[in-house]
Amino acid sequence: MGAVEDPSIALPSDPRRLDDLGDQPRVVIIGGGPGGYEAALTAARHGADVLLIEERGLGGAAVLTDVVPSKTLIATAEVLDQVSTSEDLGIRDADDLSHPTAQSLTVDLAAVNARVRELAAAQSADIHRSLDEAGVQVIDGRGRLLGPDEVEVLDAAGQQIARCRAEVVLLAVGARPRELETAACDGERILNWTQLYGLPTLPEHLIVVGSGVTGAEFASAYRALGSEVTLVSSRDQVLPGTDADAAEVLENAFTRRGVTVRSRSRAAAARRTEDGVVVTLTDGTEIVGSHALMALGGIPRTVDLGLEAAGVRVKDSGHIDTDRVSRTSVRGIYAAGDCTGVYPLASVAAMQGRIAMHHALGDAVSPLIAAQVSSAIFTSPEIAVVGVSEEDVRSGAAQGEVMVLGLETNPRAKMQGMREGFVKLIVRPGSHTVIGAVVVAARASELILPYALAVTHRLTAEQVAGTLTVYPSITGSLAEVARRQALTLED
Incomplete structure (x- = not known):
């Protein structure tokens, strides 16, 4: 699931101005996730010259490592979850009437994850085609601000390969998984939420650290797939901040399905063993498992983005400060998605991107209204x-x-x-x-x-x-x- 190749604009071998290659792009978008590509499509439909810069693949984390992959995995888990209760509906195993069908099924996680990666890549390719058909120029590289109206493009080694001026800039750089220094993720035994889709076999015992949306979803999914699951929650109840009655229903469902919830517990460290992992809690308790998932939220990818050089105001959390029409503190620079800290939702990122372009290009626009935002947690x-x-x-x-x-x-x-x-x-x-x-x-x-x-x-x-x-x-x-x-x- 690497970066989407075949960018629709050819770069010279030496750093040059992109406006030397043709008309100056009027709108430059850094980041190709939902906020970025929706903004690009919106701007292109308004007749703007649009350049989109993305280093990790079109669709961003939402398509390649987060929403699309996780919900594809969860869709597989849902099938098993439904079959697990089929005995109540009168369905029996044809060979053994004493066992429900679900107990006769096994999960080929390598095949499941291969399908996850294929669907993510296909969705990314669909986005690329949509952008190409709309006339959006796409560059594979990392964008960084040089000032309020100038952007450079860097290659994987950090070398400048191009730069350009823009009347409008949209920052949609997303977020990365938060990790503990004492629990370095290796992608094999200790994992963050982007690394799960390379596992060749189902974890025998998955320890999920963090009981927010990501932790709860994966705890629910992997238990349905057949793993033993322990969920480490620092709060009294899972899903802090969610409707209390809903969280209680989910906790009861976890108990009925055999998920172990360690409430009011906080992970201090995690380490690999010869054939598994040990998660150490702050009270000294050790939990032994085969794998650990660190589901500790995200950190905005705003470091080394050139925000200071451009004068863009940043919150103490590292998120870009925006108003309800996605404007930053600098005229002509907008931001959308997880890097703003408004809502960590793909739908909100897409709406922020569309609102930004409508506002920047002179359309009448309705601001983002928090009270109208709907969201879902894909547990069972x-x-x-x-x-x-x-x-x-x-x-x-x-x-x-x-x-x-x-x-x-x-x-x-x-x-x-x-x-x-x-x-x-x-x-x-x-x-x-x-x-x-x-x-x-x-x-x-x-x-x-x-x-x-x-x-x-x-x-x-x-x-x-x-x-x-x-x-x-x-x-x-x-x-x-x-x-x-x-x-x-x-x-």
Whole structure:
């Protein structure tokens, strides 16, 4: 999964100005992830001359080492997870009626990971074709600011191979995995989230350090694939910052599936042994496993980007400071994606990139509204949220009424053997406008859309309740909780 080759602009052997090669690029984008390539396509559609610089492959981490690979792996795990409960649906192994089918299946992780890499490469190639068809010039190299309106391109050795001026610059350089100095990732036994897809065999016992979104997703997936999993969480509950009821459902699901959760524990170090790893906690406890995944969040790739030379303001965390239309502190320079620290979501990065180009090229633009951002956690069951949270209501940060409806009475959930899940709706008192929602269920990432539309377009609980749904369906519960909410508010 290296960098995408065959860049659409040829570079001279000696450093020259790119404007010597043709028309001066008006928009220069550093980084080819969702924020970068969506911005490039948007700018090209507006008739701008666009140059995109990317050193690790088009699609960035989202396509090559993060979102696409992890969700492909999780899709495989979902199949096994569904089959594992097939006995409840009356499905038996043809050769042995005493065992459900899932226990007769094995995972060829090398084949799974090969498919993961193939899909990531194919998606990257699709992006390259889209950019080429739009007339975007693509350079394989590392971009760096030389000033407010000048960019240089460096090769792998750090040598300048080209430079150019630009009227507009977008920085979309992403983030890299955070690691502990006492737990150096070697890509074999101690891994970060970019290194999992080279494993030839399934880990016998995977120790996941970190109980945020990445840690929870991989703990869920690898347990479904058949690994023993221990999740080390520094908090009282997994998924800190997520809806507490949703986190509780997931913890219960972890317990039922055999995931060991070490709450209120923090990893101090990890070391390789002859045939595995040992993770040492801060209290001295040692956990022995075959592999360790360090899921400790990300660090923005803003070092040596030339931000100081250009005068771009950076936060103490290293993230680029932006406003709601993606502007930095320097006129003509914008930023999008994980390097801004707004939301670590590919969808948000893409929206930031599009907003930046619309603003820079003189279009009317709506700023990014945090309350309208929906997100999902791809565990089993999935968790999806949008808008105001119940914690916001409890803390007084927002005024709202909360209604929860479990899925245990939903007929489609019963048919599918779904054991956990609920829908939660938050509406504004008086107007009954939908301001937030949580869905915990299989495919919650798809089910959140009606509520995201409701939040974005300020629909009321009555309008959601009055929308016809298919019977039987999980979406029936989305309308039912709105119906109950509306009736409660009327009383």
